[in-house]
Amino acid sequence: MYNKVLIDGLTALPHKLVRAILVVSDFSMVVLSALLAIGMIIGFENFGGSAHLWQFLCLIGAISLITIFVFRIQLIKLSVFSSRDVLKIGQAAGVLTIVHLFGALMLDVPRAIALTLVFGSLAFTSMVASRAIATVALGALRDRIRARRPVAIFGAGGTGIQLASALRTSPDVRPVMFFDDNPLLHGMDIGGIPVAPPRELVIEAARRGLEQLIIALPESAQERRDGLVEICERINMEVQVLPPFAELLAGKSNTPELKTVDPHDILGRAKVDLDTPEIAKSYAGRVVMVTGAGGSIGSELCRQILTCRPAKIVLFDVAEYNLYKIEHELNPLADERKVALSAHLGSVSDATRVKKVIGDENVEIILHAAAYKHVPLIETNEIEGARNNVMGTKIIADAAVAAGVERFILVSTDKAVRPTNIMGATKRMAELIIQDLQTRTQATKFAMVRFGNVLGSSGSVMPLFQKQLEAGGPLTVTHPDVCRYFMTVNEAARLVLLSGAYATGGDVFVLDMGKPQRIIDIAYKLIKLSGRTVKNPATGEGDIEVKVIGLRPGEKLYEELLIDQKNVVPTPHPKILRAEEDYLSQIEVAAFLREVQQAIDSSNATQLRKVVAARIDGYKTQQLPVNA
Incomplete structure (x- = not known):
């Protein structure tokens, strides 16, 4: 107890007192160095009777105080003593050495040069050594005060x-x-x-x-x-x-x-390099329209297209605030690169609005990222999901053909493969619409891109986990075995742009994203990487709980990227694959579109689900595990 009080007192001294101690210490070191130099070079036996030596010693003492304050070496902080501080002490010692030499010569002190060299060395060494010893002592005291x-x-x-x-x-x-x-x-x-x-x-x-x-x-x-x-x-x-x-x-x-x-570090694979010359070449000087331009994928597409120096970027979104944000962000960059920018409010399900924007802006390339994508929300809002994702895609794709648009790229999802939810089913229908249109037009090249979960996108698991961590938990996981593919927003947007460059007509592009990862493992990893520990439910030990809440309606345990793993062909990029999948006939596509429109017109969700079950190959309702 006594030691702790003593240590606390030593490490909490007022700054002015600490500086005064350092001034006294440095003064003492300089005077002691002068005395030792005299003893070593002249001999102490000759010191007592020499008035010159006493005068000389007083001169060195007075000059040392002036030098200490001029060079402010008393302000050097011991806890961060560094090479710069040593240099400052060296400069002060150099000045003292010069003064010492002139004083010794003026007072006719014997062996002045040798005496000065010894004094300068001793003064510099003693001032540095005293601080080094003090620094080590302070570190030791600090470790004793608090276990670091x-x-x-x-x-x-x-x-x-x-x-x-x-x-x-x-x-x-x-x-x-x-x-x-x-x-x-x-x-x-x-x-x-x-x-x-x-x-x-x-x-x-x-x-x-x-x-x-x-x-x-x-x-x-x-x-x-x-x-x-x-x-x-x-x-x-x-x-x-x-x-x-x-x-x-x-x-x-x-x-x-x-x-x-x-959070990007949880990818479990090296990031894919998608920077290729084809991208800039394909979009330079073109008028590019991005639907859903204010969303996570759409906004990143706009940022990356801007670097390709297109003639114009047409921003199209139904959400006013999102559209305002991306336009406000891009305006100065577009001005700098001399790229025209125009923003249009509107829904892809509004045929009149879509046709007018495409026609007025003379659009050459369309990147269709507008979609309702949140599985649980669309599961209970089936009609609006179909109106936007299915009929909206049909409307804008037809408008693209009518206007002679050169390329049309649909942003799709891995949930469209053998879907267990309405969102995935509507995206699969959108893919089938695109594939059907390609069989009846040569002027417009259609393609689609499928990818998994995008890190950091709205509604994805990363922002949710981060908010839950900040709130102190728990981190909620729907099922211990839920697995997902992950990619970055940058990779997702780049893949869409590359697909536009590689499109030959009716293509389905996917990115090699490595192995899918368990969501619960990601939760554990994020907790550990945040410097906290996973709470053990049995003992109660730990900081953050991971809670299993059960699968949500329509949610799959595992996602897939390809309907048929065998029909895959390479592209010029080793990490991008092109899938050759079966098409529906024009009659079949027209039939399900008619049935979907009837369900929308009558606002009949039951009828819509029957259409999906009958028309979408592989669709089945997810059977929730008993232990979910």
């Missing part, structure tokens, strides 16, 4: 070293280890912190009791970061990623704010 968590840093480059320096003053964590891929750094000590190769991470974590790994790697090292996250997960070690260096520069605190691993 031992952490490791991956990346012993400039950013990692800056981070370690900042964390030394943290009351909560203590950097004890660097890990780095560079073999030239292995075995070295950087600022007293050893550097080890990555292969020793697991061993050192156990030996040193490391509780957290902070990754200080550039954004480009995505694959390396993913590997480290997996290792830390296996050994139940927390992992956090240092923000980009630009963000650190903008930070206001001494300790950089750490962020949890970006």
Whole structure:
């Protein structure tokens, strides 16, 4: 108890008192250095009777006080003592050395040059050493006051070293280890912190009791970061990623704010490079219309099209605020690139409005991203889902043919493959409409793109989990075995644009997205990466609960991308596949369109479901597991 009170008192001294102590310490070091130099070069036996030496000593003492205040070395903070501080002390010691030499020569002190060299060396060394000792002592005191968590840093480059320096003053964590891929750094000590190769991470974590790994790697090292996250997960070690260096520069605190691993890191695969020259070539100088332009996919499509320097981008959306937002965002960028931009409010199910916009704007390419996509909502609003997704697609596709539009790309979903819900069924109908139209026109090339869940899009699992985490949980999962494919918004939009470039007519494009992932595993991973622990329902230990709430109406356990896995052909891009799927005849498509329109006109949801069950191959109602 007495030791703690003493330590608390020493580390909580007023700043003015600390500075006064440093001034007295530096003054004492300079005077002591002068005395030692005299004793070593002239001899103390000759000191007592020499008036010149006494005058000289007083001169050095007075000049030392002036130099300390001029160079402000009493303001150097011990807790972050660095090489710059050493340089400042060196400058002060240099001035003192010059003054010492002139004073010794003026007062005719014997062996003036030798005396000055010894004095300068001793003064510099003693001022640096006193601060180094004080810094080590303060660190030891801080560790005794508060048990700080031992952490490791991956990346012993400039950013990692800056981070370690900042964390030394943290009351909560203590950097004890660097890990780095560079073999030239292995075995070295950087600022007293050893550097080890990555292969020793697991061993050192156990030996040193490391509780957290902070990754200080550039954004480009995505694959390396993913590997480290997996290792830390296996050994139940927390992992956090240092923000980009630009963000650190903008930070206001001494300790950089750490962020949890970006949700994109849960992809479970390397991001697909979809930057190809075909994209810019296909859209440059063209008038491109994007339906659903204010949505997650539509807005990203607009951003990426803008970089292709089209002649004009026509924004079309029924949601006023979303349309306003994307137009407001793109206007300055469009002006900068000299790309025309026009925004039109309207629904794709309004045939008159659609035809007028396409005709007035002389549209050449249409990217059709407007759709109702939320499965539970459409499951109870079947008629509006069919009106927008089925008839809306028919209306805008017909308008495209009538206007002689060059290319039409439908944004579809993996839920259209053997659907178990009305949303998926309506998207499958939209695909069949596009395929049928292609058989009766050569002027317009139709294609469609299927992809899985888009990270960060409205209504997707990532924003939901993030909100639930911020609220303290629980994270809700519908079933322990629910699996989904995931891709980034950037990949989704890029795939749509590439499909437009590769389209030959009636194509179905899919992206190789690796293996599907269990939603519950993603929930566990996000909890761990946020620096928290999963609550154990049996013991109550942990921070965040993962709660299974049961499958929602129409929800599948597993999603598929292809109806027939065998009929797949490659494209110029190795990660993009083209599926050759069976078409319905014109008579069959016309029949289900007539039946869907009748159900819409009579607002008969039961009739609509009968049409879906009869016309959509593979459709079946999801049977919920007993233990859901």
